Amino acid sequence: MWILDVNNLAICAIVTVAMQFMFFLIACSCKFDKVTDFAGGTNFVVLAVMTFLISWTFSTRQILATVFIVTWGLRLSGYLLYRIIKIGTDNRFDDKRENPLKFAIFWIFQAVWVFTVSLPVIFINAPRSSDRYDYITPQDIVGIVLFVLGLIIETVADLQKFNFRNNPANKGKWCDTGLWRFSRHPNYLGEIMVWLGIFVISTSILQGGQWTAVLSPLFTMAILLFLSGIPLLEKNSDERYRSNEQYVEYKNRTSPLVLVPPPCFSCLPSPLKCLVCCEFPLYNYLNGVQNFR
Structure with a gap:
């Protein structure tokens, strides 16, 4: 079984690198921002469908996981493609377009992201995975609920902010309507729930080295909570609106991630805000530097 998984992993790695390299050549040679996020989302879809067809076992769990990833991937890549077409350029690459090496680093990271986060569905779709517990387990039910709720939250949040x-x-205003009234980043909450759900589903069949699939939700949370997700957006928002008292009030009463009614969040002591709602000190630049309050 492990040998078959290694073969599956090798094929997925090769396809991911080839796909990202192809899109990198297009983006780098044409100074074209419109394919970056699209390349990531569609790569997930390609890996899910490819491993599903390679296994040729079509168990209930494999069908379910593949449909979930295809739905998520097409929704996200389609939305991001439409958004970048409307915006025109992605300011994340303003200092990278003219430097192929810097630009390549982004694409290498994107390939690592796609492959690592796809691990649960790769293992679910691995040959003979259907031999183990080909019936709905409690983990499957929990994972399905997490995924569906996460996808709904992410989709609604994206639409609300886009509109x-x-x-x-x-x-010149910040979005504080709909789900954004209860969380400063509800779309990221949905994203984390999506991949946590897929991982929980995969726990029904994971064995031995396959438990490396836990890297999927961990990697997702690390990126969104500590790297290029919330920290970057919070810094940009604080620098832009820190002189606006209404923004400062919004930030102080609104959870950074978990959906919490503003009055409840405002009443929580700082340690609970950090532990329960992920209000980490690195999200605060209201004074021009990280404010460890």
Whole structure:
């Protein structure tokens, strides 16, 4: 079984590197931002469908996981493609487009991200995985609930923010409507729930080295909570709006990730805000530097 998994992993790694390299050549040679996020989302879909077809066992869990990833991947890549077409350019690459080496680092990281986060579905779709517990387990039910709720939250949050930004009356404002009233980053909450759900589903069949699939939700949380996700967006927002008292009030009463009613979040002591709601000190740049309050 482990040998078959290694073969599966090798094929997935080769396909991921080839796909990202192809899109990198297009983006780098044409100074083209519109394929970056699209390349990531569609790569997940390709890996899920490819491993599903390679296994040729079509168990209930394999069908379910593959449909979930295809739905998530097409929704995300389609949304991000439409958004970048509307915006025109991605400011994340303003200092990288003219430097192929810096630009390549992003694409290498994206390949690592796709492969690592795809591990649960790769193992679920591995040959003979259907031989183990080909019936709905309690883990499957928990994982399905997490995934569905996460996808709904992420989709609704993206639509609400997109509509907010496309309203001329909201120019220069931050989104604080809908789910964004209860969380400063509800879309990231949904993303974390999606991959935590897929991992929980995979625990029904994981054995031995396959437990490396836990890297999927851990890697997702690390990126969103500590690297290029919330910290970067919080810094940009604080630098832009720190002189606006309404923004400062919004930030102080709104959870950074978990959906919490503002009055409840405001009443929590700082340690609980950090432990329960992920209000980490590195998210605070209201004074121009990280404010460890």
